[in-house]
Amino acid sequence: MHRNFGKYLKPAILAGAFIFMAGVSFSAQKAPEPPKETTPPYERGEALGTIINPHEQINDAGEILWGTCTVCHKQIPDIKKEHSIKDVQLHFEDNPNEICTRCHLVKKHPGTEGASVTMSGYAAPDHLVVPSSAIATNMRISLKDVPTILPLDPKSGKIICATCHNPHERGLLTGRADWGADFTMRLRSAGLDICQYCHRK
Numbered sequence: 001m002h003r004n005f006g007k008y009l010k011p012a013i014l015a016g017a018f019i020f021m022a023g024v025s026f027s028a029q030k031a032p033e034p035p036k037e038t039t040p041p042y043e044r045g046e047a048l049g050t051i052i053n054p055h056e057q058i059n060d061a062g063e064i065l066w067g068t069c070t071v072c073h074k075q076i077p078d079i080k081k082e083h084s085i086k087d088v089q090l091h092f093e094d095n096p097n098e099i100c101t102r103c104h105l106v107k108k109h110p111g112t113e114g115a116s117v118t119m120s121g122y123a124a125p126d127h128l129v130v131p132s133s134a135i136a137t138n139m140r141i142s143l144k145d146v147p148t149i150l151p152l153d154p155k156s157g158k159i160i161c162a163t164c165h166n167p168h169e170r171g172l173l174t175g176r177a178d179w180g181a182d183f184t185m186r187l188r189s190a191g192l193d194i195c196q197y198c199h200r201k
């Protein structure tokens with residue numbers, strides 16, 4: 001009810017603001033340049049605006065919000081006993097990325113940006129694959145240097161969204177699984193160059 005009402009209310013306000021702004025630009029003689037349109041690299045799913053953030057797993061009082069776990073987990077994990085993607089039961093049919101794409105409509109990434117890859121006709125590489133042996137070796141070396149995890153789909157061996165993104169709130173899990181939690185874009189980089197984890201030079 002509320003939401004629908006808002007839908008009709010907003011255009012009315014916007015229309016009002018527009019008329020007001022048109023008046024202003026008249027008196028200033030020259031209309032201001034409209035802001036340059038920037039295309040965000042990713043669309044945000046409609047669901048994002050309407051639901052609670054499932055990555056918020058600890059409240060201000062420091063209590064764990066166990067209810068949020070079941071957005072992605074079939075049952076609430078025992079954080080004392082479960083220490084791997086193999087230990088937990090996640091909510092999906094065949095593809096673990098479904099957990100994320102329910103809310104996040106992302107284009108193929110990363111690797112869509114940067115000088116070498118913006119040439120016309122360049123297709124972003126599919127990262128959700130079984131890593132080649134060269135990449136797998138790099139991942140093993142990186143895991144010696146960096147105290148993180150790079151979980152793969154235990155069934156298919158493929159890279160998944162959670163290989164690079166930490167879905168948990170900082171402080172929920174301990175040790176390696178906490179690395180990168182709540183970092184920018186939830187990347188398991190925690191400030192390091194995440195590309196280098198797998199593409200070492």
Ligand code: HEC
Pocket residue numbers: 054055057064065066068069070071072073076077078079082083084085088090099149151162166167168172173177
């Ligand atoms: C937004 C989705 C999402 C939510 C919400 C979520 N998890 Fe997870 N969780 C995952 C995914 C995906 C994995 C597998 C990848 C990994 O290990 O991080 C995982 C793995 C885990 C693991 C194994 C970690 C390890 O060491 O590899 C534990 C423990 C866990 N979750 C506990 C929890 C608890 C407790 C909650 C609720 C307070 C929770 N999770 C909420 C997605 C989620």
Ligand code: HEC
Pocket residue numbers: 047048051052053054055071072099100101102103104161162165166167184185186187
């Ligand atoms: C129930 C919906 C939901 C699910 C499921 C979910 N997320 Fe999110 N996610 C959100 C919301 C809400 C935010 C906060 C968005 C914002 O602040 O713009 C968010 C934020 C993020 C961000 C940070 C985006 C930014 O712009 O900084 C990343 C990355 C992310 N989620 C990855 C994941 C991954 C990976 C999974 C699956 C393991 C997942 N999410 C599952 C709703 C969800």
Ligand code: HEC
Pocket residue numbers: 041042097100101104106109110111112113127128159160161162163164165185187194
């Ligand atoms: C190989 C690592 C990797 C994998 C796999 C990956 N991402 Fe990302 N993701 C990144 C990086 C790096 C960024 C930062 C922007 C960029 O470089 O494209 C990012 C950005 C994002 C953002 C933030 C976009 C924004 O501006 O709001 C979201 C959300 C996201 N990824 C979700 C996902 C989901 C969902 C999947 C699985 C379908 C996924 N990612 C798989 C590395 C990865």
Ligand code: HEC
Pocket residue numbers: 110111112117125126127129130131132134135139150159163164194195196197198199
């Ligand atoms: C978790 C490991 C992982 C991470 C992190 C990662 N990649 Fe990749 N990347 C791969 C895999 C796997 C392939 C597929 C080719 C292969 O298996 O050798 C690939 C392929 C590519 C390709 C196609 C060309 C090539 O080398 O085959 C580009 C470009 C690329 N990645 C860019 C990036 C960028 C940019 C980042 C950081 C934002 C990044 N990748 C992070 C694993 C990763």
